[in-house]
Amino acid sequence: MDYRERYGIWMKNVPQDDPLRPRLEAMASDENDMAERFSQDMVFGTAGLRGITGAGTNCMNFYTVGRATRGIRDYILAAGEEAVRKGVIIAHDPRHFSKEFSRLAACILARAGITVYTFPDMRPTPELACLIRVKKTVSGINITASHNPPEYNGYKVYWDDGCQVSAEVADGMMRSIEKLDYFTDCDIDYSEYDDLIKAGKITLLGEAEDRLYLDMVESIAIHEGDELDLSIPIVYTPLNGAGSIPFSMMMKERGFTNFRIVEQQKDRDPDFTTVGYPNPEDPKAFRLSEQLGHEIDAELLMATDPDSDRFAIELMGDDGEYVPLNGNQTGYLLVNYILEGHRAAGTLPENGAMVKSIVTSSLSEEIASAYGVKMFEALTGFKNICGRIPYIEEHGYSYLFGYEESVGYAACPDIRDKDGISAGMMVAEAAAYYRKQGKTLFQVLSELGARYGYYSEAEPNLVLKGIPGAQRIKRMMDSVRSNLPMDRVVGKCMDGKDTAGLAGSGAQWSSVAGINVTKIIDYSEGYEDIPASNVLRFFLENGSWFAVRPSGTEPKIKFYFYSKQDTPEKAEEINGMIKDAVLERIGAVE
Numbered sequence: 001m002d003y004r005e006r007y008g009i010w011m012k013n014v015p016q017d018d019p020l021r022p023r024l025e026a027m028a029s030d031e032n033d034m035a036e037r038f039s040q041d042m043v044f045g046t047a048g049l050r051g052i053t054g055a056g057t058n059c060m061n062f063y064t065v066g067r068a069t070r071g072i073r074d075y076i077l078a079a080g081e082e083a084v085r086k087g088v089i090i091a092h093d094p095r096h097f098s099k100e101f102s103r104l105a106a107c108i109l110a111r112a113g114i115t116v117y118t119f120p121d122m123r124p125t126p127e128l129a130c131l132i133r134v135k136k137t138v139s140g141i142n143i144t145a146s147h148n149p150p151e152y153n154g155y156k157v158y159w160d161d162g163c164q165v166s167a168e169v170a171d172g173m174m175r176s177i178e179k180l181d182y183f184t185d186c187d188i189d190y191s192e193y194d195d196l197i198k199a200g201k202i203t204l205l206g207e208a209e210d211r212l213y214l215d216m217v218e219s220i221a222i223h224e225g226d227e228l229d230l231s232i233p234i235v236y237t238p239l240n241g242a243g244s245i246p247f248s249m250m251m252k253e254r255g256f257t258n259f260r261i262v263e264q265q266k267d268r269d270p271d272f273t274t275v276g277y278p279n280p281e282d283p284k285a286f287r288l289s290e291q292l293g294h295e296i297d298a299e300l301l302m303a304t305d306p307d308s309d310r311f312a313i314e315l316m317g318d319d320g321e322y323v324p325l326n327g328n329q330t331g332y333l334l335v336n337y338i339l340e341g342h343r344a345a346g347t348l349p350e351n352g353a354m355v356k357s358i359v360t361s362s363l364s365e366e367i368a369s370a371y372g373v374k375m376f377e378a379l380t381g382f383k384n385i386c387g388r389i390p391y392i393e394e395h396g397y398s399y400l401f402g403y404e405e406s407v408g409y410a411a412c413p414d415i416r417d418k419d420g421i422s423a424g425m426m427v428a429e430a431a432a433y434y435r436k437q438g439k440t441l442f443q444v445l446s447e448l449g450a451r452y453g454y455y456s457e458a459e460p461n462l463v464l465k466g467i468p469g470a471q472r473i474k475r476m477m478d479s480v481r482s483n484l485p486m487d488r489v490v491g492k493c494m495d496g497k498d499t500a501g502l503a504g505s506g507a508q509w510s511s512v513a514g515i516n517v518t519k520i521i522d523y524s525e526g527y528e529d530i531p532a533s534n535v536l537r538f539f540l541e542n543g544s545w546f547a548v549r550p551s552g553t554e555p556k557i558k559f560y561f562y563s564k565q566d567t568p569e570k571a572e573e574i575n576g577m578i579k580d581a582v583l584e585r586i587g588a589v590e
Contacts, residue, residue, distance in 0.1 A: 310408055
């Protein structure tokens with residue numbers, strides 16, 4: 001069925017009084033818009049469904065959310081009575097339609113007899129992940145588009161381990177969803193929501209569950225009281241999202257006396273008026289935080305995204321200006337503080353373990369090794385990073401921390417997703433700990449460079465929207481793979497292959513910027529104990545490395561560049577040279 005046929009079905013079935021109707025009718029004279037919105041159904045990516053809100057099979061609306069929920073309903077019903085009894089927790093972020101979509105999902109599941117728990121208002125994504133394990137539900141759903149622009153919304157799905165659904169579960173859910181169309185047995189009515197609560201078929205969660213989550217976050221503290229300078233001036237912004245109340249409560253309960261929140265970004269705003277793109281990874285998101293920071297001479301600025309799973313910081317530099325840290329740099333500080341803090345407290349376990357993604361800097365591995373802690377690797381996404389925790393514990397290790405470069409951190413072993421609240425607590429604690437010793441986090445970061453070598457990190461990406469963009473991204477990845485020196489490629493794609501006759505082939509990628517490529521890992525069929533993923537990782541003879549992969553949730557091809565040298569300037573120069581050469585080569589693919 002092509003996009004025109006899909007469009008025709010929607011034109012026939014969407015009622016005249018539906019708010020989507022005007023946009024549908026306008027598409028009749030806009031072929032490109034019609035193709036973008038009806039070319040495909042949304043599919044589960046790295047973290048469930050995500051798309052622009054509006055009309056179409058490739059967009060977030062009551063029909064696509066209803067169909068997805070009915071498919072998940074059928075998947076849970078097929079799992080048996082125990083799964084139905086355990087039920088589902090549903091949460092939502094501050095975005096347009098998030099509350100309405102969450103209520104629709106709750107009604108669809110409750111009407112089928114599935115136990116449903118939900119919240120009266122927005123809650124952090126990590127609180128949902130925490131409560132799935134606490135309440136022992138079979139699944140969880142969060143209506144959120146995380147850090148995306150305001151026109152987006154999304155649908156994250158979790159399973160009983162508190163992690164985002166594995167590929168196996170996601171595939172099973174998709175099979176259930178694909179059996180359904182959008183209009184047969186259509187269910188987009190959530191008017192019974194309050195009646196279902198009164199009937200006991202939907203249970204509202206509230207302060208007691210918030211307390212359980214915060215207690216879990218605060219339980220991972222390493223130092224407190226007189227070991228910390230709790231007068232350190234700190235500014236925080238929730239970027240008009242779900243972190244506002246829990247983050248403020250946590251900081252107050254930890255005893256921080258000079259903590260301020262950005263007032264303009266404290267309350268819900270689905271348009272994110274003061275920031276536009278509510279991604280804490282983008283330094284522009286800190287504009288108002290910097291203004292307040294200068295007023296109170298804050299040493300540390302912190303931000304979470306609208307669903308409070310991502311977390312980023314800026315530090316006061318030696319010149320009195322704020323310096324934005326990327327996800328790797330914040331990770332260095334957290335890895336170092338957790339290990340140094342536990343050693344100072346006498347609580348560092350003998351068999352400690354941490355996890356980083358395969359596209360995250362190697363410096364954290366060096367820091368961990370210096371403390372006798374093993375660093376495991378995983379694919380990107382916290383269903384993979386936190387999915388390592390059971391293996392770690394079963395093999396006699398004690399999990400201490402997991403993270404990836406895209407400002408995601410998991411500091412608590414019982415919260416199986418990235419958590420901006422717990423990451424914020426640990427960074428604030430680290431800042432107060434070092435301040436007590438007369439140091440700033442900015443100085444600690446410089447000390448790490450002097451001790452382990454200076455790393456330069458760059459994470460550019462190419463945004464290529466729509467069907468043409470997706471096709472070009474595929475051509476880019478295909479072009480790289482078809483021009484590799486195969487005698488240097490490792491991965492399950494090469495298992496059993498004789499590379500003796502392949503030496504010298506793929507000359508285009510045998511060197512980059514005049515530097516010899518010594519090894520290439522192709523994860524397309526997996527590598528060692530890491531599952532298959534569309535990622536290529538290149539290692540150069542000077543110790544630099546880079547990786548390339550398509551995004552699973554956004555219209556991007558993503559790049560990761562790392563170089564280590566004995567001065568920051570040299571590292572920056574070499575990394576920039578490699579980055580420019582790679583982007584020029586791949587960007588030439590039309």
